[in-house]
Amino acid sequence: MSDAAPTDPTTATLGDLGEFGVIGRISELVAQLAPGEDVLVGPGDDAAVLRVRKGHIVVSTDMLVEGRHFRRDWVDAHDVGRRAAAQNLSDINAMGGRAQWLTVGLAAPADLPAAWALDFTRGFAEEASLVGAGLVGGDVTSADRIVVSVTVVGACTVSPVLRSGARPGDRVALCGRQGWSAGGLAVLGRGFRSPRVLVDAYRRPEPPYEAGQAAAELGASAMIDISDGLVADAGHLAEASGVGLDLRSAAFDVPEPLVAVGAAIGADPIQFVLGGGEDHCLMATFPTSVELPEGWREVGTVVEPGLDGPVVTVDGAPYEGAAGWTHF
């Protein structure tokens, strides 16, 4: 950083501001945007200091890599921030917990406009504020491409709902939009920007943040958020529980915009629903004694595992489509 480097964050790059300049600007912004509850010491010291009111915390980490999880020409900085927060808040939601505190590691090229980092932070804090969570620390460093790593810490007022508690006979239910983000990605991948409602769903997922804790209180036996793909994530739940899941394709909601995109590109729109991720909807299993709360729809049944172990079937048969996203 030379003495003459610009320091106006609307025009400066990360390299112009330098690491501590960037951290300073982000910390100021965070103090305004996302103070968070029970934060005794926020960003700026060696670690954040947080007051824990209950006996359990839940912790999760997720990364976003430019070119892999987002493209800067498809999603602006503010929305990358929202997505980064949403994807992590959703993991706490899927435990039945309440997200409270987040840290962000941002590795980025030195020529990245500082405004990008600040807009990212604004979007991140905006999403976090939906559940009352605060950004309490992080790190900034240089890399060839943007890599965002988020860790979220949450509290549980009831026992966390694991992936491993599903039992044969339980109902499989879904809460939240599903397939919309995959539809939006398919649209963007073909160079289009509409239907706008799907593109927006890809850019700004709307996880059902109220639903996780409520499902836990109602006695959900297992829960997971759909982030890699519905059939793939259903498989993770089935495997952890040692059960099978049979999904009924007719039970899924296939909204009109997905039908339209399917028709336009010659794809069965149920593929967006069964193979899509990143809407961060919740899948949970409930004992039959539990009346499904509002917002949940039953989409299948927990069954005995197959002869070859846990397996997910659709309408009683193996699913032939893409089950979800693979990271390598």
Next chain:
Amino acid sequence: MSDAAPTDPTTATLGDLGEFGVIGRISELVAQLAPGEDVLVGPGDDAAVLRVRKGHIVVSTDMLVEGRHFRRDWVDAHDVGRRAAAQNLSDINAMGGRAQWLTVGLAAPADLPAAWALDFTRGFAEEASLVGAGLVGGDVTSADRIVVSVTVVGACTVSPVLRSGARPGDRVALCGRQGWSAGGLAVLGRGFRSPRVLVDAYRRPEPPYEAGQAAAELGASAMIDISDGLVADAGHLAEASGVGLDLRSAAFDVPEPLVAVGAAIGADPIQFVLGGGEDHCLMATFPTSVELPEGWREVGTVVEPGLDGPVVTVDGAPYEGAAGWTHF
């Protein structure tokens, strides 16, 4: 991942194993290596579940980027793991806390040997076990270069020691090796591999993990770990406290291997001590009423801030050398 891809982790790449294959192997390893205390649910669910025994937790996040913070030809996977853990455990040490749980985000090329990721995990868990901390979760994804992001959660049995509590008249003291890592880096940068003791110090820092909590119990007024460079980090403490720090160059320990390297490359070896980071030694300030515990040496005094605000001086004058590392 094709069906024919090799799955033997001694020869397979990350791409061969696939994301969930990699996570599965790492999770098995973690279960063997670093179970951790008070871990109710470890890796494998949407979040880890942790029992908190005290009312405060401390949380910190730090990243390591290949080519920026390490080179694979200079540091093997096991030692990158140790360094990644050490750098984060040290932040909790600098709060006077006890590190308990860690998460790791690993972004890496698909052609990275899976053995690298597993050796990394082994080294990471080995370092964490030095303080009894456990690896409880994380994420694996693909990127052009290796980016490691670590978050550590710790407990504090006494009030955390912040950077902001230093007062004029306090003594400035240091605990742990300082300058050794910078000396090792200078050696490697010139294509040499000796003095071995310095190269080893660069590869495997040995932070004084016992010292942070002890200093907190004794009444340290402020504390920071030296990770970016001694004068630079001293400046962060001075700024947070609104004071000046005057360091006495003659008070620092300049070990013989640093003297030898200085002579060989024509540099004053005190530069390694004053500008070096990454040994993760601790700098703390103590009221004069506190007798310095064993292992600490007094290296300066807290003074009134300069006319232009907080400033670090060496022997009463501004420091002319490199104060530390800049990330952009």
